[in-house]
Amino acid sequence: MKETDDIRPTxxxxxxxxxxxxxxxxxxVEDATVSYADLGKRVGLSAPAAHERVKRLKRSGVIQRMAALIEPKAVxxxxxAFVHVDTRGWGKSPALMAVANYPEVEEVHSVAGDTCMLLKVRTENTHALEGLLAQIxxxxxxxxxxxxxxxxxxxxxxxxxxxxxxxxxPKASLPVAAAQ
Amino acid sequence: MKETDDIRPTxxxxxxxxxxxxxxxxxxVEDATVSYADLGKRVGLSAPAAHERVKRLKRSGVIQRMAALIEPKAVxxxxxAFVHVDTRGWGKSPALMAVANYPEVEEVHSVAGDTCMLLKVRTENTHALEGLLAQIxxxxxxxxxxxxxxxxxxxxxxxxxxxxxxxxxPKASLPVAAAQ
DNA sequence: GATAATGGCCGAATGATGTTAGGTATCAAT
DNA sequence: ATTGATACCTAACATCATTCGGCCATTATC
Incomplete structure (x- = not known):
């Protein structure tokens, strides 16, 4: 399984x-543990050909990485919770971005709309969520x-x-004039 | 790499x-392609011991699966976009849940707050987002x-x-009486 | 239109890795 | 103390990743 070719993020x-x-x-995406032989069989290629494709997809950055998906409840x-954060001025302050260091924070986006930042967070309970909100x-x-x-x-x-x-x-849309 | 033991979702x-x-x-979670030898070295175990642990974590459902994480822009x-959906009555209608069949829809949650359903969707452009919103x-x-x-x-x-x-x-919190 | 060059694929051989087996130590309960 | 269970190790084996050489198609070049 050693990828001898350097996978530099070009x-x-x-x-x-x-x-x-x-x-x-x-x-x-469904199962990253399939052997190249099985993968090739599934898509109609030989194992080396499938391997070559995967290597290219990794090198080009299409496949960012392989990751284990874990059940949050088990850990x-x-x-x-999704947390919308309204900020004064431009929201991307270093202090706010620092919350990304907590393993409870999974996503941080800046969004268009009535709020500036949007966080996806996962905590043990509401008490921990309160602690995280206090940091925000x-x-x-x-x-x-x-x-x-x-x-x-x-x-x-x-x-x-x-x-x-x-x-x-759409089948049940309102009648619109000149809807082509 | 063949997991001979059945990983039934107990x-x-x-x-x-x-x-x-x-x-x-x-x-x-960071890299699911490490060899068991390297994994064991990293955590202080032998390869078979690490393998045994991983097998147990899979069997117990803590590790749901290994997945390739792909770059959305490349595909x-x-x-x-995050889409909040306000519904009349109870939001979990089959017609609404059907949008989960589109590969553009990545998450569907029911949330507490002023909205009933929350979707995470990823489309090519705003036009495709409009098409998806029409379905919703x-x-x-x-x-x-x-x-x-x-x-x-x-x-x-x-x-x-x-x-x-x-x-x-919190360092900059408002003074609260009897904050222990 | 012939020919060279490129890209993508396959089959087979090799080396690395997953996987099993057997044995030992530790701890808890009998 | 003894038994049983658990978790770990080393060593051997089976499987798979990876490389190599050659083939075919397509494209570019003469």
Missing amino acids: TSAPQQIDAMDRRILAAL GKGLL YDAPGVLATRSYVVLSTYLERPPQPGITASWPR | TSAPQQIDAMDRRILAAL GKGLL YDAPGVLATRSYVVLSTYLERPPQPGITASWPR
Whole structure:
């Protein structure tokens, strides 16, 4: 399993991803432990050919890395919440970005809309969430936060390689003049 | 790499996760392609011992699966957005849940707060987002949606095994009576 | 239109790694 | 003290990743 070729994170993918690459990606996103022989069989390639493709996808940065997906509840993170942070001025202050160092913080985005920053956090309970929120409030320029505590998660998965080619026409849309 | 032991998704983890398991999880979340020899070296175990631990973590469901993490932009998903969906009645209608079949939809949660459902979606552009929103609106009972389009992502990672033992006291908090 | 060059693939051989087996130490309960 | 269970180790084996050489298709060049 030693990747002798250096996987240096080169600049973003220059070449195009074809249908074969997409099938390989789909398989690896679902299960990254398949042998190259099985992977090749699934997509219609030999093991070395599949390996060569995967190596290229890694080198080009399309495959960032292989990761173990763990069950949050098992590691003491039963509470998931999305935190919207309203900030004065420009929200990306170093003090606010420092919360990314906590392992409870999984995502930090700046968003367009009525709020500046959006965090996805996972804590053991509401008490720990309060402790994290206190850290967020502690950052200068933070005006307010709104937390959306997740009650149930129906779907949660990493980025998928598939894309929807054409979106269905809405069937129950309001009549619009000149809707082509 | 063939896991001869069946990894049947048994009921949730019965036994406790110790510090060694946490270190193994931390290593595998970062890079699931390490050899068991390297993994053992990193956490202070032999290769078979590390393997045994990993096998147990998989069987107990702590490790759900190994997945390839791909760069969304490389597969034509440069636009990330969080969509809040307000619904009349109980939001979990089959028609709304059907949007989970689109590969653009990565997360579906029901949340507490002023909205009922929260989706994380990744599309190629705003036009595709519009097509997806049309599908959401098409579900009966959907009153309104609010979309937060991500401008920049500063952090995005899968669930981490680490937990913060004690949260720092906020340094700039308002004086509170009898704050112990 | 012939030919060289490139890219992608395959089959087979080799080396690294996953995996099993057997044995030892530690700890808890009998 | 003895038994049983658990977790670990070393060593051997089986499997797989990886490399190599050659083949075929396509494209560029003469």
